[in-house]
Amino acid sequence: MAQPQATPTHEQDLNFVQRVLTVNGAAAAELRSRYHGRIVAVLCARGANPTEAEDLVADLWSDCFAAPPDRKTLLGKYQGRCALESWLLTVATHRLVDLKRRQTFRVDVPPSERGSDDFFDRRPHPESVASEARLLKLLREAIRNAFAKRDSESVLMLKLVHLHQLTQREIARMWGWHESKVSRALEVARQNIARDILSELKRIDPWLELRWEDFLELCAGSADALF
Amino acid sequence: MNDDFQILFELLEGGVQEVSGRAAATVSSDLREKIAKFAAGTCNEEERDQMKKLLREQPDLIPVLVTEIRALRPADA
Numbered sequence: 130m131a132q133p134q135a136t137p138t139h140e141q142d143l144n145f146v147q148r149v150l151t152v153n154g155a156a157a158a159e160l161r162s163r164y165h166g167r168i169v170a171v172l173c174a175r176g177a178n179p180t181e182a183e184d185l186v187a188d189l190w191s192d193c194f195a196a197p198p199d200r201k202t203l204l205g206k207y208q209g210r211c212a213l214e215s216w217l218l219t220v221a222t223h224r225l226v227d228l229k230r231r232q233t234f235r236v237d238v239p240p241s242e243r244g245s246d247d248f249f250d251r252r253p254h255p256e257s258v259a260s261e262a263r264l265l266k267l268l269r270e271a272i273r274n275a276f277a278k279r280d281s282e283s284v285l286m287l288k289l290v291h292l293h294q295l296t297q298r299e300i301a302r303m304w305g306w307h308e309s310k311v312s313r314a315l316e317v318a319r320q321n322i323a324r325d326i327l328s329e330l331k332r333i334d335p336w337l338e339l340r341w342e343d344f345l346e347l348c349a350g351s352a353d354a355l356f
Numbered sequence: 357m358n359d360d361f362q363i364l365f366e367l368l369e370g371g372v373q374e375v376s377g378r379a380a381a382t383v384s385s386d387l388r389e390k391i392a393k394f395a396a397g398t399c400n401e402e403e404r405d406q407m408k409k410l411l412r413e414q415p416d417l418i419p420v421l422v423t424e425i426r427a428l429r430p431a432d433a
Contacts (some may be wrong), residue, residue, distance in 0.1 A: 173372070217357040268367060269368055271365060272364050272367065273368060277369075281412045282408060284412075285408065285411055287361055287365075288365060288418070289367050289418070289421075289422075290357075290363075291361040292362065292369065292418075293418065293422045295425055297423065299395075299425050302396075302397035303394055303395060303397050303399075303404070303425075304404065304408075305397070305399075305401065305404060319360075319361060322361075322364075323360075341360070345360050345363055348364060348367045349363050
């Protein structure tokens with residue numbers, strides 16, 4: 130499926146990233162000082178222990194500035210389609226989810242002869258586009274499943290209002306309803322979908338502590354997906 | 357929460373616009389008339405139910421409906 134064209138809306142963040150990428154040491158230090166504490170705190174709030182959070186953020190900075198010869202640095206993949214902080218938090222949270230899943234996997238499955246206890250195999254693989262695509266898929270599936278639980282008429286109405294920007298008055302006219310009935314139907318559907326999405330994520334990753342706004346931030350940060 | 361759902365739909369349906377556009381180009385004039393009638397709010401209950409069912413089953417038709425609705429908006433809207 131073709132991805133939509135990049136439409137940077139956070140020019141200031143994008144310019145800042147460009148300065149960091151032109152090997153501007155001061156800008157790189159500023160990047161770390163601006164976001165390090167915040168990302169560690171958010172990862173802890175979302176279910177990491179302090180050591181995991183510090184390790185993940187250390188890896189994140191390392192990957193932001195360095196890459197194998199034939200690849201972009203992690204920071205080079207930021208396209209300004211969301212705020213830099215949201216994007217960094219999204220990347221870090223995806224890595225946290227990946228790490229926790231790998232921990233679970235290691236408990237459940239005995240090590241193979243190829244040495245899966247190796248240190249380098251234990252840290253999340255930042256270069257693994259496939260694992261991040263899986264997490265993006267998880268977000269999409271949580272949304273899709275929550276929509277599937279609602280009646281299809283509510284979902285159609287939501288889509289017309291939120292994706293295509295039709296007004297509630299226009300919906301009311303087509304449906305033959307009073308505008309207040311449309312408003313109530315939309316609100317009930319939105320509340321139920323938000324509740325279902327969070328419970329679905331909790332079911333899949335019980336350790337993950339996400340509020341609705343956190344989930345949205347992850348979705349928005351995934352606009353620059355496959356970082 | 358309103359803008360929240362725009363983010364969800366965009367994440368879910370980010371790449372469908374091109375397909376929708378193609379489907380919209382092949383809509384028969386008869387169907388386009390029915391969609392226009394629905395957009396104007398002049399369908400009876402049975403026609404409305406049929407149209408909602410059709411839109412759920414063929415989401416590629418939604419851009420056609422959206423075009424019809426926008427055409428009905430006052431010029432300064």
